[in-house]
Amino acid sequence: MIHASKNTLSDMPACLQKGVSLSPFNTFRFASKAQFFAQVEHLGALLEVVAWAQAQQLPITVIGGGSNLLLCGDIAGLVIINQLSGVRLTAEDDDSVSLSVAAGEHWHSLVEHCVQQSWYGIENLALIPGTVGAAPVQNIGAYGVEVKDVIERVQVLAIDTGEVKWLAAQDCGFAYRDSHFKGKWQGRYIITEVELRLSKRPAFVLNYGGLKNHIGPEVSLAGVFETVCAVRRSKLPDPKELANAGSFFKNPVVSVKVHEDLLQRFPDLVSFPFGEGYKLAAGWLIDQAGWKGYRDKGVGVYKKQALVLVNYTALQASPLLELEALIQQSVFERYGVQLEREPVELPARVVSKEAES
Known part of the structure; x- marks a missing residue:
């Protein structure tokens, strides 16, 4: 639980706001609120709000375009939207x-x-x-x-x-x-x-x-x-039109031996040499496991590219997390390969009543 000092509001920098919705600042458009919020456009403003949060012993979360985030609830502390330009x-x-x-x-x-x-x-x-x-x-x-x-x-x-x-x-x-x-x-x-x-x-x-x-x-x-x-537009949905965070899973990297075993079982396996092993096409694995176009509980797998999970109507991240787990289990059972998520999860942090006052 986060505890801010008693003078939290009295000495807030002018650019700070309270209780701001983060839905417009994440491309999945999941509902989330920032306890404190600031959009900073120059280094001086960034230094000021960071110093304030440090003095209040508040955690700091920085968001850029919000295109690689998975917001799982309200965020305690200070959320900074980085808009430094030049x-x-x-x-x-x-x-x-x-x-x-x-x-x-x-x-x-x-x-x-x-x-x-x-x-x-x-x-x-x-x-x-x-x-x-x-x-x-x-x-x-x-x-x-x-x-x-x-x-x-x-x-x-x-x-x-x-x-x-x-x-x-x-x-x-x-x-x-x-x-x-x-x-x-x-x-x-x-x-x-x-x-x-x-x-x-x-x-x-x-x-x-x-x-x-x-x-x-x-x-x-x-x-x-x-x-x-052109290729990306043909395969990937525009986040402004359909909420998503681009590629949801990393392409898994496997050893030469694992790659050889998979090729014997799946001759059409899509893979590329990578380091001392091979990188597998996660989208192909998910597609072959039957997930492309799947939709349930307001979320789904994009119909043109199985690597992309999309949000149609869900307000919270929980249905997407459920879908993620189902896909990971399915791919592991079929190929023995564990998929890892690309977007960074920002778990909810409890905001204490004292910090809200």
Whole structure:
């Protein structure tokens, strides 16, 4: 139970609000309320609200675009919507450019901007929803490219000290859909900027997910970008039209031996070499297990892509959690493979009466 000090309201920064609905700030659109809420557009405001929450001994939750979240109830403490903005060219030579991008910038808009400038490296990551600050947390990826491939460093605000500092990419623990920001650093840092290094020379990655089959003989940066957008739109629902968080499950990684055994039983298995093993297509596993198009209790599996769970009418996350468990059990029983969730769950925290007063 969270206990705030007696003067919680009297010294609140002007930008803070109480009891704000978070439904508009998560793409599943599940009902949730923030005990305290702030939208911050510059670093000074972020420093102010974090210092206030620290003084009140309140937990802090940061939301970017809300496209990789699973809200499971009301959130005690301070919820910050990161809207820091700005894109700066920090270095340039004949081969590359370095960009420092504020955490609140829209990711797809950044990709589009870079394509227009003829900067290569993130075109495969077009149309991934969310903000730039969320990209390193999840180490977003698509079509054989991960954002870690272009990150040089990440600027953060240390919550406990208020210090703003840069962290080198190699220290961030980037892995498949993972990082220290999602693990041991969770709740320790707030990402404020991300520095990327992009190439001025073509370096296309086209051999993943059948991308090359959709592109004609003339390969161009704009062509790859437009193809990725078209393929994603054909498979994935727009969160503005149908509530979802994109890919709900990670593609499971298995050993060579497990992969060989699965191929013997399922010759049509969709998989890709990955590290010392193979990455399996989670969407294919779910589809073959019979879940595509399933709908019950206001939630379901998207009819065009079994990797995507959608919310039709549910107000709370519980029906989706039930569906998740059923799919995981079904896939495990059929393939012996355990599916892991991609979206980050924010469990409900009890708000004490004292903290509400």
